[in-house]
Amino acid sequence: MISAFTGTQIRAAEQPLLDAGEGAVLMQRAAHGLANAVVNELRSEGRRLYGSSVTVLAGKGNNGGDGLFAAAILARRGMRTTAVLTAGSAHPGALGAFGAAGGRIHVLDENNAEELAVLIAGDDVVIDAILGTGARGGLGGPAAELIVALQELKPKVVVACDVPSGVDADTGEVHWPVLTARLTVAFGAVKAGLMADPGEGCAGRVLPVPIGMEDSLPLPALRRLSVRDVAAVLPNPGRRVHKYTRGVLGIVAGSERYTGAAALSVEAASVAGAGMVRYLGPETVARQVLERTPEAIWEPGEPGRVQAWLLGPGLNGTEQLQRARDVLAAASAAGQPAVVDAGALELLPERCPPHWILTPHAGELAALLGRGEVCVTREDVESRTLHFVRLAAEHTGAVVLLKGATTLIASPSGAVFSQSEGCPWMSTAGSGDVLGGILGALAATYAESGMDDDGPFAAQGIEPAERWAAAAAVGASIHGMAGSAASAGGPLTASDIVRAVPGVYRALMEHRTR
Ligand SMILES: NC(=O)C1=CN([C@@H]2O[C@H](COP(=O)(O)OP(=O)(O)OC[C@H]3O[C@@H](n4cnc5c(N)ncnc54)[C@H](O)[C@@H]3O)[C@@H](O)[C@H]2O)[C@@H](O)CC1
Numbered sequence: 028m029i030s031a032f033t034g035t036q037i038r039a040a041e042q043p044l045l046d047a048g049e050g051a052v053l054m055q056r057a058a059h060g061l062a063n064a065v066v067n068e069l070r071s072e073g074r075r076l077y078g079s080s081v082t083v084l085a086g087k088g089n090n091g092g093d094g095l096f097a098a099a100i101l102a103r104r105g106m107r108t109t110a111v112l113t114a115g116s117a118h119p120g121a122l123g124a125f126g127a128a129g130g131r132i133h134v135l136d137e138n139n140a141e142e143l144a145v146l147i148a149g150d151d152v153v154i155d156a157i158l159g160t161g162a163r164g165g166l167g168g169p170a171a172e173l174i175v176a177l178q179e180l181k182p183k184v185v186v187a188c189d190v191p192s193g194v195d196a197d198t199g200e201v202h203w204p205v206l207t208a209r210l211t212v213a214f215g216a217v218k219a220g221l222m223a224d225p226g227e228g229c230a231g232r233v234l235p236v237p238i239g240m241e242d243s244l245p246l247p248a249l250r251r252l253s254v255r256d257v258a259a260v261l262p263n264p265g266r267r268v269h270k271y272t273r274g275v276l277g278i279v280a281g282s283e284r285y286t287g288a289a290a291l292s293v294e295a296a297s298v299a300g301a302g303m304v305r306y307l308g309p310e311t312v313a314r315q316v317l318e319r320t321p322e323a324i325w326e327p328g329e330p331g332r333v334q335a336w337l338l339g340p341g342l343n344g345t346e347q348l349q350r351a352r353d354v355l356a357a358a359s360a361a362g363q364p365a366v367v368d369a370g371a372l373e374l375l376p377e378r379c380p381p382h383w384i385l386t387p388h389a390g391e392l393a394a395l396l397g398r399g400e401v402c403v404t405r406e407d408v409e410s411r412t413l414h415f416v417r418l419a420a421e422h423t424g425a426v427v428l429l430k431g432a433t434t435l436i437a438s439p440s441g442a443v444f445s446q447s448e449g450c451p452w453m454s455t456a457g458s459g460d461v462l463g464g465i466l467g468a469l470a471a472t473y474a475e476s477g478m479d480d481d482g483p484f485a486a487q488g489i490e491p492a493e494r495w496a497a498a499a500a501v502g503a504s505i506h507g508m509a510g511s512a513a514s515a516g517g518p519l520t521a522s523d524i525v526r527a528v529p530g531v532y533r534a535l536m537e538h539r540t541r
């Protein structure tokens with residue numbers, strides 16, 4: 028599990044060490060971690076260190092100090108080093124060390140941003156050490172001009188020091204312009220802002236470097252399940268199970284207009300481990316569903332027993348909407364878990380049970396919040412994903428899974444998971460219906476066995492109030508892995524994602540036996 032902390036939490040954990048006069052030691056550890064990361068990045072490209080060039084963009088705070096000390100280390104190891112001081116002044120000790128190691132220094136001013144950008148862009152590495160966790164807002168003035176010009180010139184390798192300057196370490200909000208990094212070296216721990224959009228999109232790979240305050244960190248603000256975690260909690264049928272104990276999922280999806288959504292979600296649920304899938308919808312849709320998944324059962328009347336529900340993909344028309352309304356009321360009364368997507372989000376009661384999983388995209392999340400009289404647009408949600416997903420979980424009382432390049436899952440208890448296994452090719456029609464099917468299958472399976480104190484989530488140390496959010500994170504992770512496997516770098520259809528799901532399960536099961 029990767030744990031991420033807000034910049035504020037990390038600064039608080041550092042404070043006792045700073046008070047004890049350990050600040051310089053922390054900075055040296057950070058600088059060595061950063062310098063080593065630059066060396067490894069160059070070596071991974073088969074580049075020699077000696078004679079390669081690096082420029083550090085250094086702000087006036089400790090982030091700039093880390094960058095300058097790291098550049099001094101690199102200069103001593105034979106790199107040609109340049110520093111651009113973006114605020115006129117810089118950390119005195121670090122600047123002294125950089126000068127003593129033979130680095131060249133330029134001071135950014137009103138008139139030289141473009142000229143410096145051209146000078147720097149050809150370097151082998153650019154280190155962005157302008158702003159770190161002490162930033163308020165983003166870059167302005169000549170520093171912003173420099174970043175805009177540099178971004179256009181596409182520098183070869185950008186390594187961000189702690190966070191890309193302009194990304195809010197607490198929230199992942201981005202104050203443009205930001206230089207997109209290939210690698211972010213995060214000191215002490217990964218910052219929450221590097222695991223939430225849009226911040227994650229600027230950070231590249233994130234490498235945490237311990238600097239000695241890690242034991243003082245509080246509970247994480249965000250967590251990401253690793254492949255190993257997902258493998259460990261994946262439902263694994265024992266010898267004595269049968270289809271009913273494996274978990275039966277009821278699905279209310281599709282309509283005359285959107286038949287594909289029903290077909291995809293039913294098929295995805297069937298391949299994602301549900302013992303049985305019962306489909307509720309019009310006969311014409313059911314025919315297509317069964318053609319694709321003959322294992323599913325069409326329920327024209329009162330459905331047989333189910334353990335969990337999926338409602339919403341492709342839902343349209345009064346008949347299907349009424350069915351979904353009835354099912355929601357029955358699920359609520361029976362205490363059954365439900366995955367609520369797309370059209371069914373509009374049917375939710377004001378407060379939902381904590382084991383319901385809502386799966387909006389940014390626009391649907393804005394609408395959901397609007398019902399609680401929080402007036403926000405899709406763009407607002409996209410620019411502050413972590414904030415709004417938390418708020419939606421708080422307002423609805425349910426687990427809220429916000430779809431995106433990074434999927435955030437907020438529990439009403441306050442815990443947040445972040446998964447990012449997918450790829451941009453997955454933003455294709457029907458992809459969300461497949462996610463719904465996978466989540467539904469997991470909900471049905473975990474409802475039967477999985478949430479107890481002797482279940483797999485408890486064994487991973489996941490608290491009872493966070494387990495349904497963790498289950499949704501498992502679903503997001505499997506969906507992302509299946510999409511990336513199906514894509515292999517190229518375009519794909521939602522059906523390709525479905526076909527890749529069993530392979531992902533097999534690989535995870537193998538992982539478990541290793
Ligand atoms: N606190 C510590 O002891 C340690 C901090 N470390 C580094 O120090 C960083 C935090 O350092 P600081 O607290 O000095 O803050 P930063 O280095 O993040 O920089 C903020 C500095 O720029 C100014 N500033 C804030 N917002 C600005 C904006 N939008 N535009 C221009 N200037 C702005 C501030 O007045 C401050 O002087 C961390 O990210 C990390 O890189 C590491 O060296 C490890 C130890």
Ligand SMILES: [K+]
Pocket residue numbers: 090155156157158159187188189190191192
């Ligand atoms: K930075």
